[in-house]
Amino acid sequence: MGCLNLVTVMTLFMSCRVHRASSWSVNNFLMTGPKAFLTYASSVQLGARGGMQECKLQFAWEKWNCPENTLQLSTHNGIRRATRETSFVHAISAAGVMYTLTKNCSMGDLDNCGCDDSRIGQTGGRGWIWGGCSDNVAFGEKISKQFVDALEGGHDSRAAVNLHNNEAGRLAIKATMRRACKCHGVSGSCSIQTCWMQLAEFREVGNYLKMKYNHAKKLDLDKKPARAGNSADNRGGIANSFRGIARTELIYLEDSPDYCVKNQSLEFQGTEGRECLKGDKSTSLQRERKSCRRLCHECGLRVVAKRIEVVSSCNCKFHWCCTVKCDKCRQTVTKYYCVRKKSGRKTHTIKIRRRERARRT
Numbered sequence: 001m002g003c004l005n006l007v008t009v010m011t012l013f014m015s016c017r018v019h020r021a022s023s024w025s026v027n028n029f030l031m032t033g034p035k036a037f038l039t040y041a042s043s044v045q046l047g048a049r050g051g052m053q054e055c056k057l058q059f060a061w062e063k064w065n066c067p068e069n070t071l072q073l074s075t076h077n078g079i080r081r082a083t084r085e086t087s088f089v090h091a092i093s094a095a096g097v098m099y100t101l102t103k104n105c106s107m108g109d110l111d112n113c114g115c116d117d118s119r120i121g122q123t124g125g126r127g128w129i130w131g132g133c134s135d136n137v138a139f140g141e142k143i144s145k146q147f148v149d150a151l152e153g154g155h156d157s158r159a160a161v162n163l164h165n166n167e168a169g170r171l172a173i174k175a176t177m178r179r180a181c182k183c184h185g186v187s188g189s190c191s192i193q194t195c196w197m198q199l200a201e202f203r204e205v206g207n208y209l210k211m212k213y214n215h216a217k218k219l220d221l222d223k224k225p226a227r228a229g230n231s232a233d234n235r236g237g238i239a240n241s242f243r244g245i246a247r248t249e250l251i252y253l254e255d256s257p258d259y260c261v262k263n264q265s266l267e268f269q270g271t272e273g274r275e276c277l278k279g280d281k282s283t284s285l286q287r288e289r290k291s292c293r294r295l296c297h298e299c300g301l302r303v304v305a306k307r308i309e310v311v312s313s314c315n316c317k318f319h320w321c322c323t324v325k326c327d328k329c330r331q332t333v334t335k336y337y338c339v340r341k342k343s344g345r346k347t348h349t350i351k352i353r354r355r356e357r358a359r360r361t
């Protein structure tokens with residue numbers, strides 16, 4: 001079958017190389033009908049990409065800073081992982097797809113779906129009734145399941161974990177939804193309101209899932225935990241391990257690899273060369289303020305400052321009517337980067353000691 005153009009969305013999840021290796025999951029897709037598939041494919045792709053953009057942003061100042069593509073979701077080189085990080089990737093991708101499709105639905109982009117009008121006219125609470133356009137999350141959820149969950153073709157514990165995390169991502173969309181209302185009544189008296197449920201900003205979904213990532217739970221498979229991923233266990237077989245874990249929580253099976261070091265097989269670049277922030281305490285977030293320590297020092301690297309000239313717009317003036325004219329200003333700013341230390345041996349011991357300390361804390 002080679003690299004199908006038809007299956008554009010697959011290219012997002014897998015390179016062609018990988019794609020071929022798992023062409024069985026492509027076949028699964030096509031069985032549901034190429035026409036239905038194509039109707040939503042581009043929106044699915046946009047949604048998954050939006051999810052990954054949010055991932056990049058959420059992890060901008062972390063050692064692991066989100067893959068360029070979502071190779072880690074796939075069966076690349078036969079290595080499938082279920083780490084804390086892949087749990088986030090699964091959740092945010094599934095959420096991104098659900099989010100975009102739900103929005104598409106509310107915007108009237110798609111023929112066969114519209115706002116969720118199931119409760120219109122019903123009383124919602126004291127002084128308000130359901131009205132307006134509630135975002136149709138059920139639709140987005142269904143499409144996200146059909147597309148994203150279908151990528152998980154295996155029947156082992158990793159597949160089960162990945163599917164759980166996809167679901168947790170979709171639940172994050174629901175958990176962050178808000179009720180919005182509009183007042184009615186004589187001269188704005190607001191004696192009656194109509195309300196509808198609307199999606200939060202996707203940033204909020206990202207924040208929510210980042211918090212779930214911080215509290216992700218490692219699943220203890222009673223026996224053979226290391227090999228479980230590639231065994232022939234069926235999904236039902238590990239159901240017991242899932243008991244007591246809420247569907248909203250992210251779960252993983254394997255400890256994260258050392259994200260300080262470059263690892264070709266994981267397509268991870270390591271932190272050498274990364275920029276970190278040495279901000280003014282008042283203006284930056286705590287995660288950002290500590291980024292040099294996290295990315296450089298904890299990885300046995302040192303921080304170098306580089307003076308860099310940036311050109312930006314400045315002295316902008318508004319001219320009647322209606323243009324804005326700006327000057328180009330050159331400004332030298334200091335940026336910080338992680339670089340390797342000069343001597344070899346000594347830094348290695350420091351590195352190990354530091355990491356042990358980090359592990360203890």
Ligand SMILES: *[C@@H]1O[C@H](CO)[C@@H](O)[C@H](O)[C@H]1NC(C)=O
Pocket residue numbers: 043046100103104109110
């Ligand atoms: C779905 O929404 C995205 C933006 O949110 C838009 O770019 C895309 O074109 C929409 N899909 C369709 C089928 O209109």
Ligand SMILES: *[C@@H]1O[C@H](CO)[C@@H](O)[C@H](O)[C@H]1NC(C)=O
Pocket residue numbers: 257261262263264265266
């Ligand atoms: C890369 O990651 C794999 C899988 O975790 C591991 O087995 C291997 O030792 C790592 N390689 C390096 C150079 O760290």
